[in-house]
Amino acid sequence: MNNIPSPDSTSVRVSSIQRFSIHDGPGIRTTVFLQGCPLRCPWCANPETQDPLSGKMMSVSQILSVVERDADYYRHSGGGVTFSGGEPLMQPDALEALLKASKASGFHTAVETSGETAGENLLRAEPFTDIFLFDIKHCDAKIFRKVCSGSLDTILRNLEALSKSGKVIARIPCIPAFNMDADTVRGIFALALSLGIKEAHLLPYHTLAKDKYARLGRTWGWEQSGISKEDVEPFACLGREAGLRIRIGG
Amino acid sequence: MARFNIETAQNVEISKKIPCEKSLPEQLEIMERYTRVHREHLGSSKEIREAACLEVLYPTLLRHIQDQDLTAGRLDFLPIGFGCVTSLGGVGHYCVFRKLKAFRETLPEAMRPRVDALYDYWKDHDLKTLYNQETLQDGILGMFIDTEYPMIATARLSGMMLDYPTLLSLGIGGLRKRIGERLSEDPENEFLTAGLSCLDIFVKCAETLLQDALAQARGASPERADELKRMAAVLENIKEKAPETFPEALQLLWLYALLAGVINYGRLDDFLGPYLAADLREGRLTEDEAYRYIRSLWTLIENRRTTVNGRIIVGGRGRKHPEDADIFLHLAMKVAKDCRYVEPQFTLRLDKDTSEQVWDEALEALGAGATYPTIYNDDVEIPAVAYGMRIDEKTAEQYVPFGCTEFVIQGQSTGTPNICINLLKILTIYMNGGIDPEDGIRKDGGVPIRPLGEYRTFEEFYDGYKRLLDFYLDLSAEAQYHSYEVMNRHVAFLFTSLLMDDCIARGKAVLDGGVRYLGGTNETYGNINASDSLQAIKTLVFDQKKYTLKQLEEAVLANFEGYGQVREDCLACDKYGNDLDTADSMANDLYEFVAKGVRERGIAIGMQYFLIVISNNQLNTEWGLKTAASPDGRLRGMYMNPANNPQGGADKNGPTAMLNSLAKFDARYHAGSVQNIKFTPAMFNGHRDVIKSLFRTYFDRGGCHIMVTVVDSGVLEDAMAHPEKYPNLIVRVAGFSAVFVDLSPDIQKELLSRVLYDEQHSLA
Structure with missing residues (x-):
């Protein structure tokens, strides 16, 4: 045993738990949004999850007791539990405990990550995770740092280490005026392919979270109109041509 | 005695009734005749009185066959008459005082005292009023x-x-024989005697419709004339004999249901399936013709406008002819999807063994906005009905929902x-x-x-x-x-x-x-x-x-x-x-x-x-x-x-x-x-596998039933503001479907308050 505390004593900062998630992995899922994110993407749909010190404290077993309520639905639909955020790997101990407990209950597990974390955190999570929904937002480190305040080098190093597991699905948020040009998208696909990734999900940018910003007393940071599935279809074609399995939407 | 207003509306009536074919003086005369016969028979047994009164109504109140009808039989209702339910006419010997009063207002002044006389008589004889006074x-x-x-x-x-399988297997003649045999053992039995009179009424009605069909055939296009002549032949055949074809079985069942005043029909797939299958097999009907017969039935039921009834049930355990029944089921699914009428209340019973094809057809019809079929889970309902009604499971297999959802055992x-x-x-x-x-x-x-x-x-x-x-x-x-x-x-x-x-x-x-x-x-x-x-x-x-x-x-x-x-x-x-x-x-x-x-x-x-x-x-x-x-x-x-x-x-x-x-x-x-649930088309149609798992899991967990509305977000709001744009928008109110814009604003608001599940729900 390593130093992971028992499920009951592990406190988790949770932003929210959403049942009947159908965009965060296969089937019907429950998504647990963990609190805290190192990035500051201006289009972030979950701004309330960014602050690592807010959210509510829950124990692992409290969280699992919610997740278990829909166990029958997971079984019928090939679904399970997804840990998202924020960046779930900002709470690596909690995440590992949650994943272990989920696996002990027989659930399919997914982790949605930006990859912006210490490499060992991802490797600790890996044995208990069935799929990683791994964001690749851009292929240019400078632009990425400027817009999202993150390190693409770290992310790609982590992705490379993790992709050997064969569990990684790339998630590409399609953001107008950020990455929605053919060269950038091709660059992202090339990165994914070079790391042995076979599947990518293209997520059309939306502005549904604008109200949340207003409630948080913040302003929406990306002045673009939302786009449709059709708008990302040309990029889906590029991906398929490059040899990736592509899905639009999660 | 409690105080009550006999003119209170007696039931929910959303769908607008089709106006009576008869002229106002004719309507008045029929009601007067009915009242006279009722009065003359006050000293008779209830059975003899009822038969005599029914003879006043039928075939008189039959409407003409309409151009789209492939099966004959439509009825009018007057403010005074006989019935079983409040949604068509009234109950027993009835007078719907509110409607009689409205009728009075449409008459010339000189005729109104005749209505007043009727009103006064029925104050003491309307069955529901008598019940109200006592209760x-x-x-x-x-x-x-x-x-x-x-x-x-x-x-x-x-x-x-009703027990339609018996009607179909015996025919009117066979039923007459069965009653006759029983009567020979019990010759004074007025229920049986009056029952025979009802069969005579049935035959008279069939003859009246037959003559109407032939008369209309004379002026019709060659195709329509053909249909009408077939209809006449069907009517001739069912006057005594047991039906041999799908159109005959359908006609017999329909006309009987009409005269009985019943407005729910039951497991038609199982009753009619064998006739349909044989006709298709032996080339008497093409699939397209069968579809048209079923579609015509849908229209006849819709036109009765009972708002919350018109149940047709398909699928489920305990069917005697499941393979033949499924032929009807598949066609009926198509009809329900294409028609998108508020009635019939098309109902699917299913269980763990129900095929993917049936599931897919059901979800397809729901996804098209039909609000049908409503789905019942036999795995839960059958044992539950057996316990609740204190009957064995074999009998419970014949449960059928009527109205908004209430169960009976068919027949x-x-x-x-x-x-x-x-x-x-x-x-x-x-x-x-x-x-x-x-x-x-x-x-x-x-x-x-x-x-x-x-x-x-x-x-x-x-x-x-x-x-x-x-x-x-x-x-x-x-x-x-x-x-x-x-x-x-x-x-x-x-x-x-x-x-x-x-x-x-x-x-x-x-x-x-x-x-x-x-x-x-x-x-x-x-x-x-x-x-x-x-x-x-x-x-x-x-x-x-x-x-x-x-x-x-x-x-x-x-x-x-x-x-x-x-x-x-x-x-x-x-x-x-x-x-x-x-x-x-x-x-x-x-x-x-x-x-x-x-x-x-x-x-x-x-x-x-x-x-x-x-x-x-x-x-x-x-x-x-x-x-x-x-x-x-x-x-x-x-x-x-x-x-x-x-x-x-x-x-x-x-x-x-x-x-x-x-x-x-x-x-x-x-x-x-x-049990109602509401989805957007994007959710319901864009994630069909998820929906299917959702419902299946729910049923597995003991869910007994589900009724589904598929409507886009914002549409109901828009329809409240601009009703003229949405004449055909059907929603599930609860145990019934309605054209949304026909509902009162209070009810519209309640429907709006219900959560609409969209795929965006999970795009946090």
Whole structure:
């Protein structure tokens, strides 16, 4: 045993738990949004999850007791539990405990990550995770740092280490005026392919979270109109041509 | 005797009736003739009187065959006549005074006194009025639909589903022979004698329609003339002989149902499937022709406009001819999807073995916005019905939902809901010391109620509420049973009785000891508002001790005006529909108390079963308008929760949580429970596999039933503002579908309040 505390004593900062998630992995899922994110993407749909010190404290077993309520639905639909955020790997101990407990209950597990974390955190999570929904937002480190305040080098190093597991699905948020040009998208696909990734999900940018910003007393940071599935279809074609399995939407 | 207004609307009528074909003077003459015959037969037995009166109505009230009809038979109804149900004409020998008065206004002045004479006669003879005079109690038990009362009662024989397999296998001639044989053993039996008269009426009606078909054929296009001649030949064949083809079987069943005044049809796939299969196999019909026959049936049923009835059931266990039945089922699915009518209420029974194809067809029709089929889960319902109705599982396999969802056993039981009870109104009366806060009238029926300050525990408080409920539940069983006694005193429901086990064998009419299983149902309303209110009281008063009962009651009586914080606290308490053990257990506890209480009382009074139905037409909204504010945070006059669903908007945990809450009630104690859910097309059609898993899991977990509306977000709002743009927008109200823009704004608002599940839900 390593130093992971028992499920009951592990406190988790949770932003929210959403049942009947159908965009965060296969089937019907429950998504647990963990609190805290190192990035500051201006289009972030979950701004309330960014602050690592807010959210509510829950124990692992409290969280699992919610997740278990829909166990029958997971079984019928090939679904399970997804840990998202924020960046779930900002709470690596909690995440590992949650994943272990989920696996002990027989659930399919997914982790949605930006990859912006210490490499060992991802490797600790890996044995208990069935799929990683791994964001690749851009292929240019400078632009990425400027817009999202993150390190693409770290992310790609982590992705490379993790992709050997064969569990990684790339998630590409399609953001107008950020990455929605053919060269950038091709660059992202090339990165994914070079790391042995076979599947990518293209997520059309939306502005549904604008109200949340207003409630948080913040302003929406990306002045673009939302786009449709059709708008990302040309990029889906590029991906398929490059040899990736592509899905639009999660 | 209780005071009541005999002109009160007696039922929910959303769909507009088709105007009568007869001229006004003709209508008046028919009603006068009917009244005269009724008067002349006051000294006769009820059976002979009924047969004589039916001879006045039929074939006279048959309408002409219309151009699109492939099966013959349409009927008019007048404000005076004979019937079984309130949605077509009225009950027994009836006079619908409100409609008679309106009819009077359309007549020239000189003719009006003739109507007045009829009005005066029927004041003393309208069956429902007679029932009301004997049964209603001021403040306590009102008439349908007087929402100022906590409980309402009526006399009617809703939901009869006849033994069509016997009719089809014997034909009219065979039925005549069977009655004749029984009559030879019991020659004085007037029920059987009158039964034979009914068969004569049937033959006369078939002949009348036959002549109409031939007459219309003379001026018709060659194709239509062909159809009409076929129709005439079909009518000729079914006058005596048992049907041999699908059109004959359909015609026989349809015309009989029409004359019986029954408006629910039952397991047509199983009854008609073998005729259809044989016709297709032997080349008498093409698939396209069969489709057109079924589509024509859909139109005939739609045109009867009964608002909440017209049940056709397909699929499920206990079918005698499952393979042939499935041929009908698949065609009917297509028709339901293409027609998108509010009636028939097309119903699919399924179980674990139901094929993917049937599932896919059902979801396809729902996804197209048809609101049909409504889906029942045999794996849960059959054992539940067996227990609830005290019958074996083999018999329970023949359960069929009618109306908004109530079950009967086809051809074997009655199940008419002649009582409705508002559990929430009773709670508001209880909390206010026995006086309805709405109108200041005492409605405690003499049950002692302690002052609120005296309750030391939640259990004591809840127990007091249960004592008041006991009073009402006692009364409900008595009033239901009495409705049968009063109806039986006056009428035999002859056509119905002839096709119900065991009326012919016993030589008795359905309510005279003829029916095998005398059952009934009691519609409960405000269930969830009541349980959520109890949950709020438990939490705020007894667990958290944040308020006293008196303080809470003060806030409620003030409709929360000046008590905004109290209302916020009430709303913040756990609510049913979120898969929370707290609120769901409370809902289940109240459910079991009421449902078991009703069932036990029904058995004690001598019924085979008397079960609650958590059915729902639009009464949840209408009764809500006359129900005081409640501790669940609901404001005065606001709609109450629909059927077994949460109060609109109270469920915030998504569809799996809502369905988990719905599935918690033990189906053994009810005879039908409406469960509604609403999706956007993007969700329902864009994620079909997810939807299928969602429903299957729900059924696996004990879910008994689901009714689905698929509508885009914003559409209902837009339709309220611009009704002219949405003449064909169909929604599921609760146990029935309606054209949205035909509903009143209050009901539209209630529908809007319900959560609409969209794929965006999970795009946080």
